[in-house]
Amino acid sequence: MDEIRIFSPATVANVSCGYDAMAFALGTLGDEMYFRRTSKKKVKITEITGASLPFEAKKNAAGVVALAMLADSHADFGVEMEIHKKYKPGSGLGSSAASSAGAAFAVNRLLGDVYSELELLRFAMLGEEAACGSQIADNVAAALYGGFVLIRSYDPLEVVSIPTPPKLYATVIHPQIEVSTEEARKVLPEQIPVQTAVAQWANVGGLISGLYTNDYELIGRSLVDHVAEPYRKVFIPHFEKLRKVARAAGALGCGISGSGPSVFAFSKGENIASEVAMAFDKLYSSTGIDYQLYVSGIGNAGVKEIDS
Ligand code: HSE
DSSP, X not given: OOEEEEEEEEEEESXXXXXXXXXEEEEEEEEEEEEEEESSSSEEEEEEESSOOOOSGGGSHHHHHHHHHHHHTTOSSEEEEEEEXXXXXXXXXXXXXXXXXXXXXXXXXXXXXXXXXXXHHHHHHHHHHHHHSSOOOHHHHHHHHOSEEEEEEETTEEEEEEOOOTTEEEEEEEXXXXXXXXXXXXXXXXXXXXXXXXXXXXXXXXXHHHHHHTOHHHHHHHOOOSSSXXXXXXXXXXXXXXXXXXHHTTOSEEEEOTTSSOEEEEEESHHHHHHHHHHHHHHHTTTTOOEEEEEEEBOTTOSEEEOX
């Protein structure tokens, strides 16, 4: 294979209670990227649209991943890439993860599929480190594997794919302000009381159980976060009101997407998810803050090849 065009999904990390351990991919929102082999053994970013990101490969999440993979595999070729961002970085929707996972998937194809999915995840985590200072696996794993993922362990790295209930839909509001993941991680306490930990892991168990058994109400009740949300919600204008109107419109539950500022809600069925979008729209339209709204099924395919 000499060239490949891909779609790499936006992702919602944490899913409220699963800080750094859970995430899911969106079905309809994501970036497009194009990669081709070149005879010069270099990584060159030829075009970036939709965001202002570094062209220098070693400063760009996708570039860092491609450089690491070409070096590790002793490839006798280089790569040129185009990155077409469909939503802003700093959104809490895994923008750097979409770039990193997309590069890992595409460069592996150009190399002849030499790496396993877990190896691709390790490469993609290097892109996350370049973009936000830590090797976080949740967003990149959801982008690569698709659907819901649980990072069962970071050392050794282990990812478990969790089934998606067929009627589960997400509504996402993305206020057009930027929250740096690095900064949003610094506000969290280094230690939490054991009662908080108990409440948190009980909700993770409830969420996993609900996803396996299609128990939509249990999924909704489990979207409670005692670890990150209390410290991060202050960065999101009208967060509590968003949750209130989502519930009133019929959502199962609502939480911060990744490190914010995006907020997601789950609903049973696309119609209710659209009602929730209308409720978000009504609330935010009077705030003077720009925003984007998305209603999407869960992206069970993850990164995928698309037609050139
Ligand atoms: N789990 C990470 C965090 C995701 O919440 O900081 C970053 O988008």
